[in-house]
Structure formats: structure tokens, C-alpha cells
Amino acid sequence: MSTSTDAATDAATGTPDEQSHASPATTPDGDPVSSAALRPHAEQTYAAELAALAGADDRQRPPGWKLSPWAVTQYLLGTTMDDGTEITPKYIGSRRVVEVAVATLATDRALLLIGVPGTAKTWLSEHLAAAIAGDSTLLVQGTAGTSEEAVRYGWNYARLLAEGPSEAAMVPSPVMTAMARGSIARIEELTRMPSDVQDGLITVLSEKALPVAELGVEVQARRGFNVIATANDRDRGVNDLSSALRRRFNTVVLPVPDSAEDEVRIVTQRVEQLGRALELPEVPTSLTEIQRVVTVFRELRSGVTEDNGTKVKSPSGTLSTAEAISVITNGIALAAHFGDGLLRPADVAAGIQGAVVQDRVSDGVVWREYLETVARGREGWSEFYRACREVSA
Numbered sequence: 001m002s003t004s005t006d007a008a009t010d011a012a013t014g015t016p017d018e019q020s021h022a023s024p025a026t027t028p029d030g031d032p033v034s035s036a037a038l039r040p041h042a043e044q045t046y047a048a049e050l051a052a053l054a055g056a057d058d059r060q061r062p063p064g065w066k067l068s069p070w071a072v073t074q075y076l077l078g079t080t081m082d083d084g085t086e087i088t089p090k091y092i093g094s095r096r097v098v099e100v101a102v103a104t105l106a107t108d109r110a111l112l113l114i115g116v117p118g119t120a121k122t123w124l125s126e127h128l129a130a131a132i133a134g135d136s137t138l139l140v141q142g143t144a145g146t147s148e149e150a151v152r153y154g155w156n157y158a159r160l161l162a163e164g165p166s167e168a169a170m171v172p173s174p175v176m177t178a179m180a181r182g183s184i185a186r187i188e189e190l191t192r193m194p195s196d197v198q199d200g201l202i203t204v205l206s207e208k209a210l211p212v213a214e215l216g217v218e219v220q221a222r223r224g225f226n227v228i229a230t231a232n233d234r235d236r237g238v239n240d241l242s243s244a245l246r247r248r249f250n251t252v253v254l255p256v257p258d259s260a261e262d263e264v265r266i267v268t269q270r271v272e273q274l275g276r277a278l279e280l281p282e283v284p285t286s287l288t289e290i291q292r293v294v295t296v297f298r299e300l301r302s303g304v305t306e307d308n309g310t311k312v313k314s315p316s317g318t319l320s321t322a323e324a325i326s327v328i329t330n331g332i333a334l335a336a337h338f339g340d341g342l343l344r345p346a347d348v349a350a351g352i353q354g355a356v357v358q359d360r361v362s363d364g365v366v367w368r369e370y371l372e373t374v375a376r377g378r379e380g381w382s383e384f385y386r387a388c389r390e391v392s393a
């Protein structure tokens with residue numbers, strides 16, 4: 001097998017025209033496309049923070065990294081820099097978890113983030129890629145239908161038929177592109193991919209090279225290349241990782257928030273950021289409502305109330321932090337557009353019921369029981385109780 005050719009590398013890197021996210025395209029209004037994007041990538045949203053950190057970062061950077069591991073950690077956990085620049089926290093939780101994840105990526109092992117739904121696996125993976133490689137877009141979404149081409153390479157069949165196998169006819173996968181650029185490839189929901197497709201990653205991770213047998217060449221990974229994969233705890237057993245692949249990953253478990261205070265902080269912060277991104281009218285974020293939603297979710301998840309240890313039944317859904325964030329965000333949209341501009345219990349009641357009652361019959365019973373035995377008698381909850389009763393009637 002020959003060593004990498006420049007042509008293969010070019011094919012995988014793409015011409016500047018193909019890197020549309022880097023081109024200065026504009027909307028009909030003349031705004032840059034990135035500012036009109038519904039959800040800009042992390043490296044776009046936080047470009048100023050990343051630039052400030054890069055400017056001040058005099059620690060050693062691993063080859064191919066845009067920032068030192070220390071600065072990446074600061075970017076993720078937030079800090080105030082010496083010159084007063086605010087770095088907003090992205091991940092709220094254990095510093096150690098973040099340090100282990102960042103340190104892993106500086107080694108030759110790939111990173112696997114696992115945890116129950118809504119524990120910020122995808123979120124952390126995007127921000128890690130943005131801070132380390134300046135590009136979070138080299139993404140493979142794992143599903144039962146993910147084919148080998150998504151992790152290796154495919155062909156432009158029109159060109160393949162017309163010209164035969166050539167570099168120009170090859171369509172590199174995001175993983176191949178990341179290898180050629182020395183960037184980070186992200187693989188979402190790794191365990192949902194069929195096992196043989198997963199195993200296609202073994203060569204990539206152990207040899208750091210991807211042979212293209214048809215062309216008799218291989219793409220060698222440049223320094224800086226690594227892989228961040230995420231997998232859901234609940235999917236365990238769907239397509240379990242083979243032990244050969246597992247050995248090539250360092251696994252970091254993202255925990256559910258320890259305390260109600262942590263969870264309230266996460267929800268509060270993300271709701272503010274989302275409200276700004278969606279340009280929702282300003283609604284004073286009501287800490288009481290956020291606390292209440294988080295309390296309901298935590299109690300139903302754990303099956304016991306936080307004040308007096310009353311046992312409650314748990315519904316079938318996950319009631320993740322992510323769902324708490326969307327319940328509050330929906331409530332804010334209701335309050336802003338149809339209410340009096342204040343977030344009231346009635347604005348969150350429908351959303352909370354929708355999150356809890358996934359199965360109309362069994363979850364409906366669980367929810368009504370919770371309302372009657374817990375919410376009804378609780379001090380300060382009567383308006384919330386009434387609002388929920390109205391929605392479920």
C-alpha cells in the first residue's frame with residue numbers, strides 16, 4: 001500500500017468553494033449567512049470568546065490544536081479573563097469530567113461520551129470540537145441505516161461511470177475529511193450504527209489511516225485528528241460496541257446533575273441563551289417556575305419527593321434536563337406572545353404535562369397521582385396545581 005497522495009488529501013479536504021461554511025455568503029438582506037442561521041455552529045456563536053482565549057493562551061498546544069488543553073477547559077467551564085473578557089460557561093458540572101475528556105483528546109485515543117439522554121453529550125462534543133479544531137461540523141449521525149460510506153468514503157457515481165475510479169470521483173466522509181485536515185470528527189449515537197459499520201472505525205483509530213483500495217492509496221491522518229463519539233446509555237445493547245472498538249476509546253460518563261441547584265443553574269443559563277438566539281421577547285426568567293419544573297422532573301425521575309420523602313411513581317419518559325429547558329422556553333414563548341409578559345404556572349403546565357405524559361394511559365395515571373398527592377397540598381403550588389388540572393381535564 002502506498003503512502004498518502006496529495007491528491008487524495010485534496011479530495012478529502014475539499015476545494016475552498018466546497019467549504020461553504022467558510023465562504024462569505026450573504027442573505028438577501030446582505031447579512032452574513034452565519035448571523036441569519038437558525039442555529040449557528042459553536043465556533044461561529046462563540047468566535048469572539050475563542051479568539052480572546054487564543055490570543056491570551058501561552059501554554060503548550062498539542063500539534064494541530066487551536067488552543068491549549070487548559071484554554072479549552074476554560075472555554076468549556078467559563079471564566080473571567082485577566083483583561084475582563086467574560087467566557088460564558090458551556091458545560092455546567094464537574095471540572096474533572098471536562099479535564100479527563102480534554103486530556104483524552106490530546107492522546108492517541110478517541111473519546112466516547114456516554115450518559116442518559118439530555119446530559120449534554122452532543123453539546124459537549126460540539127464545543128470540544130469547536131475549541132480544539134475550530135470546526136464542529138465534521139459530523140456523522142449514527143442510525144440503523146448509517147452505511148460504511150458515512151465513516152469511510154463513497155463515490156460520485158456519475159463521475160465514477162464516466163471517468164472510472166479517480167480522486168475526483170471519490171466522496172470523502174466527514175471522518176476522512178477530518179483525517180486529511182487534522183481536525184476532529186464527531187460521531188453521534190455510535191451504538192445505533194450497525195456493528196460492521198462501527199468496526200470500520202477500528203483501522204481509522206488504530207492505524208490513523210484510511211486505505212482507498214480502488215485507487216491504491218491511503219489517506220493518512222494529520223496531527224490534530226481525533227474522534228469524539230457519543231452514545232446513549234438507554235441504547236445499551238442495541239448494537240453494543242465491539243471490544244476491539246471499545247479499547248480504542250476512552251469512555252467518559254456524563255452524569256445527571258447532582259443537585260437541584262445545579263440543574264436549576266443549567267436550565268436558567270440555557271433558557272437565557274436560547275431566548276437570545278431565538279430573539280424571543282424579553283420575559284423575566286422566573287426562578288420560581290424553573291425551580292418548580294426542575295423539582296417536578298427530579299421527583300418523578302427519582303420516585304420520591306424532595307421535602308418529605310413521599311414515594312411517587314415514575315413515568316415512562318426520561319424527563320431530562322434538556323426537556324426541562326424546552327418546557328421553560330415554550331412557557332416563555334407563551335407568556336411573551338399570549339400572556340402578560342410574565343412566566344406564570346399556566347404557561348408551563350401544558351409543556352410539563354406533554355413531557356411527563358408520553359403514554360396517555362399509564363403516564364396519565366402517574367401524572368394525576370402526582371398532582372393529587374404531591375402538588376395539591378404543597379405550599380405555593382396551588383396556582384400550578386389548578387393550571388395542570390385544567391390542562392389535563
Ligand SMILES: Nc1ncnc2c1ncn2[C@@H]1O[C@H](COP(=O)(O)OP(=O)(O)OP(=O)(O)O)[C@@H](O)[C@H]1O
Binds near residue numbers: 116119266321322
Ligand atoms: N451539565 C450541563 N451543562 C450545560 N448544559 C447542559 C447540561 N446538561 C444538559 N444541558 C443542556 O441540555 C441540552 C441537551 O443536551 P444534549 O442534546 O447535548 O444531550 P445528549 O446527552 O446528547 O442527549 P441525547 O442522548 O438525547 O442525544 C443542551 O442544550 C445542553 O445545553
Ligand SMILES: [Mg+2]
Binds near residue numbers: 122123
Ligand atoms: Mg445527543
